[in-house]
Amino acid sequence: MSLKQQASQGAEVNEKLAALMTNSNAVRAIASAVEGTLGPKGLDTMLVDKFGEVVITNDGVTILTMMEANHPAARMVINIAKAQQEEIGDGTTTATVMAGALVGAGVEQVAKGVPVARVIEGIRTGVRRALEAIKEKTLPMEDLRHSWVHQVALVAGREHQDIADLVVESARLIGRNKLLDPNFKLADTVVSEEGASNQVFMGVILNKETINKQMPRNLDDVKILVIDDALEPEEIEDEALSTEAGFARYLELQSEFRANVQRIINLGVGLVLVDRGVDDIAEEMLTDAGIMVVQRVLAKELRRAAEHTGARIIKRTGLKKESMELEKYLGKANRVLEDEKLEQVWILNGYGKPMATVLVGAATEEVVGERERIAKDAASSVQASIKGGVVPGGGSVELAVAREVEKIRENTRGMAAYGVDCVAEALKRPLAQIVSNAGFNPLEKIGDVLAAQVEQNNSSLAVDCDTGEIADMLELGVLDPALVKIHALKAAGEIAEAILRIDTIIKMRDYKQAAGDNHEQ
Structure with a gap:
């Protein structure tokens, strides 16, 4: 091979490695x-927008979704974190930190000359073994009365005792069966209000007021109608109104609508919840009848209210049904009240499915927002623990799993073993970062913990961040949901493989410009 050919080949390799380095640096920055x-x-972390609005948070997914990130690789990591949040509700920081470590280690191996395909092969092997090891070390947690439930909430709730108490009480009120429902998220029961008092109650909160001040503020033993529609007459086109037949049809629809509203009144309904707007005629009739009406209720809140009260959601056309048939659509609650200070309507002790609400309060808007995020993390972790069990926290289980991954290296063929090394290194990263944040030397502490885990045959050993001493995380009550660890590792593996596969970055043409050029031709 001539010197010119060698130089050309070297330049091509350097160009591909540059793409990897660029992506790796972006992931590392995230x-x-x-x-x-x-x-x-x-x-x-303090996040500041261009208007000077400030968000102060410790929540990984909040930081990731609110920070400015233009690099495509950075956005890939953020999307993975969002997926982790949507699926589990916690663990986004762990997933991001491990993804950064895994990508960084992978790029280092490629820079040393290990083929990307072999690195990816090894990462897949290592991640697969790591997931198996985590499942082997998972401890079931099925009883909501177990002390571990509170510890999980406390750890995920960043040691806020009051928030952990609220979340655990809410979980116990709702019950295990509901927590296992794949369509239910305990985090959705958390709401926050500036100036409110912390409390948990059986019921739901609507973040709306009644549509006028003449309606009652407090009702007992309430029948509830939920309308997933507007409470208005059926519309008729303007062109049709200009004709005699069209105007007659308009009068007929108005009369029919009044009859439907009167039917609601005759059924003894006390609260009407409406997805969209309410016609003036309906508002006047229902107000005169002493009925509370809340309009433009969020779809999520509407569904929760229906589920808790046992109401069947109905469209406005369904209001034409006979009274006996319409009665079957009504829900019921022991009490409904409006909190004028918080601008909310509370539905308490519904006759349908159990639905607890966690109300978190604080003095200022910035603090109450962060407390809500903390409570949602705690709620997500409690639910994930009931679904999938727990593992020792503090980075202990990842370190123990790293040892299991290292054992399969000698049986891994060829250069794929270097990819296995990447997984082992990434698994050590959470403990290293936890220890570093606590003010200790991560290299020293990782060595001490590894030696202690082997010597005592105990995979729950890590570092007490208060003292710096080796401690048993199970005994300290430092517990994490196994599902959080499993999904975080999966996410890290997926993003690492996706980033390592990219060896060329090409800027795309503008689609509109390209389409215009083709049209001109």
Whole structure:
């Protein structure tokens, strides 16, 4: 091969490696943005927008979704974190930190000359073994009365005792069967209000007021109608109104609508919830009858209210049904009240499915927002623990799993073993970062913990962040949901493989410009 050919080949390799390095640096930057929040000694991040609005948070997914990130690889990591949040509700910081470590280790191996395909093969092998090891070390947690439930809430709730108490009480009110429902998210029961008092109650909150002040503020033993529609007469086109037949039809629809509203009144309904707007005629009739009406209720809140009260959601055309048939659509609650200060309507002790609400309060808007995020994390972790069990926290289980991954290296063929090494290194990263955030030397502490885990044959050993001593995380009550760890590792593996496969970055043409050029031709 001539010198010119060698130079050309070298330039091509360097160009492909440059793409990898660029992507790796972007992923590392994203991981750096959140890694300082990890662990009990993690610090907060302040996010400031162009108008000077401030968000102070320790929540990984909030930081990732609100920060400015233009690099495509960075956005890939953020999307993975969003998926983790949507699926589990917690663990986004762990997933991001491990993804950054895994990508960084993978790029280092490629830079040393290991083929990308072999690195990816090894990463897949290592991740597969790591997932198996996590499942082997998972401890079931089926009883909501178990003390571990509170510990999970406390760890995920960043040691806020009051929030952990609220979340656990809510979970116990709702019950295990509901927590296992794939369509139910305990985090959705958490609401926050500036100036409110912390409390848990059996019921739901609607973040709306009644449509006028003449309606009652407090009702007992209430029948409830839920309308997933507008409470208005059926519309007729303007052109049709200009004809005699069209105007007659308009009068007929108005009369029919009044009859439908009167039917609601005759049924003894006390609260009407409406997805969209309410016609003036309906508002006047229902107000005169002493009925509370809430319009433009969010779809999520509407569904929760229907489920809790046992109401069947109905469209406005369904109001034509006979009274006996319409009665079957009504829900019921022991009490409905309006909190004018908080601008909310509370539906308490519905006759349908159990539905607890966690109300979190604080003095200022910034603080109440963060407390809500903390409570949602705690609620998600409690539900995930009931679904999939728990593992020792504090980075202990990842370190123990890293040892299991290292054992399969010697049986891994060829250069794929270097990819297995990447997984082992990434699994050590959470403990290293937790220890670093607590003010200790991560290299020293990882070595101490590894030696202690082997010597005592105990995979739940890690570092007490208060003292720096080796401690048993199970004994300290430092527990994490197994599903959080499993999904975080899967997410890290997926993003690492996707990033490592990219060896060329090409800027696309503008689709509109391209379409215009083709049209001109």
